[in-house]
Amino acid sequence: MDALNLDRDTALRIALAGRAMPDIAVGTLIETLVERLGKPLTLEALSRITVTDLKTGLGSMDGEEDGEDIGIGLDAMKLAVRILWGETQEDDTLPVPVTGQDELPGAIRVAISSNSGANLDGHYGSCLRYLVYEVSADAKRLIDVRAAADADLSDDRNAFRASLISDCQVLYVVSVGGPAAAKIINAGIYPIKKIEGGEAESILAELQQVMQTSPPPWLAKILGIEETQRLKNYRGDVLEAG
Numbered sequence: 473m474d475a476l477n478l479d480r481d482t483a484l485r486i487a488l489a490g491r492a493m494p495d496i497a498v499g500t501l502i503e504t505l506v507e508r509l510g511k512p513l514t515l516e517a518l519s520r521i522t523v524t525d526l527k528t529g530l531g532s533m534d535g536e537e538d539g540e541d542i543g544i545g546l547d548a549m550k551l552a553v554r555i556l557w558g559e560t561q562e563d564d565t566l567p568v569p570v571t572g573q574d575e576l577p578g579a580i581r582v583a584i585s586s587n588s589g590a591n592l593d594g595h596y597g598s599c600l601r602y603l604v605y606e607v608s609a610d611a612k613r614l615i616d617v618r619a620a621a622d623a624d625l626s627d628d629r630n631a632f633r634a635s636l637i638s639d640c641q642v643l644y645v646v647s648v649g650g651p652a653a654a655k656i657i658n659a660g661i662y663p664i665k666k667i668e669g670g671e672a673e674s675i676l677a678e679l680q681q682v683m684q685t686s687p688p689p690w691l692a693k694i695l696g697i698e699e700t701q702r703l704k705n706y707r708g709d710v711l712e713a714g
Contacts, residue, residue: 476502480625482515487624489552491598493544496530501552504529518556523549565589567603567672570613579608580694581615581640582679583661584672590614593669596648596656597630602637603672609683612676634659641694644675662690 478486486505490498502513508525509517526549567590584603585594594600604616618636626632630652637643643656643663656663666675682688687695 476506476511476513478513479515482513482518483625484621485515485518485556485558486513488600488621489555491600491624492552492555493548494598495544500530505556515558519558521553521556523553526553566601566617567614569604569616571615573613576606576608576611576613578695579606579611580642581605582607582642582644582676583637583640584675585643585645586672590672591669592644592646592666592672592675594646596633596643596645596652596663599645602633602643604637604640605672605676607676607679607683609680612673612680614672630655634661637661642679642691662694 486502487498490496490501493501504526505513505518505521508529509520523546527546530544530549565588582605584592584605585596585599586592586603587594587600590603599620601620602618603614604618606613606615620633620636623629623632623636633652634655638659638661640661643661645663645665646667646669648656648663648665653663682691683695687697692701693699
């Protein structure tokens with residue numbers, strides 16, 4: 473993208489649109505946009521793209537002249553176009569963080585990889601945001617929502633994402649690759665993979681139950697439990713590491 477001298481906002485829109493179509497490389501999307509819109513690619517130019525443009529352009533690159541069978545899906549292309557138009561800048565379903573309150577006693581910070589609302593439904597390396605919660609054994613609250621779009625402009629996206637949640641002790645993801653997991657762990661964050669995802673509140677309630685009854689040694693250490701006591705009530709690892 474640098475060779476096209478894209479400004480930051482244009483580059484971010486293209487990166488996010490590419491994420492909406494996971495089977496299409498960002499470079500391929502850029503080639504299609506240049507073919508359909510010409511240079512330079514700007515926010516004004518992106519506002520002229522249509523679903524038909526993407527369907528035809530991406531289809532021709534895949535050998536399908538009419539673009540009908542390129543395996544992307546019409547809904548994904550519609551979402552990509554809306555992103556390129558700038559119509560998905562705000563998400564009205566996002567939960568609102570609680571601010572201006574003292575930290576919960578005995579709480580840890582937990583990040584949730586999310587693409588929609590208050591849900592765990594994101595891959596570590598491609599989720600749109602992280603929901604950051606304070607969680608103690610008997611209370612929890614959302615304290616921040618951190619957009620991850622800038623990671624797409626970083627030389628090391630996984631390291632950038634780890635730095636974004638570096639104040640958290642635990643991270644929930646739907647999936648995460650080995651090299652990325654290593655960077656998360658090196659940042660002092662314990663990744664937990666929950667493939668089926670779910671509502672953040674329900675997932676955190678499960679974590680609270682474990683905190684109350686049988687925290688595994690790694691969690692007991694985070695909670696500040698003395699080393700000699702960490703195995704006392706532990707009955708088996710019910711949390712899956714990433």
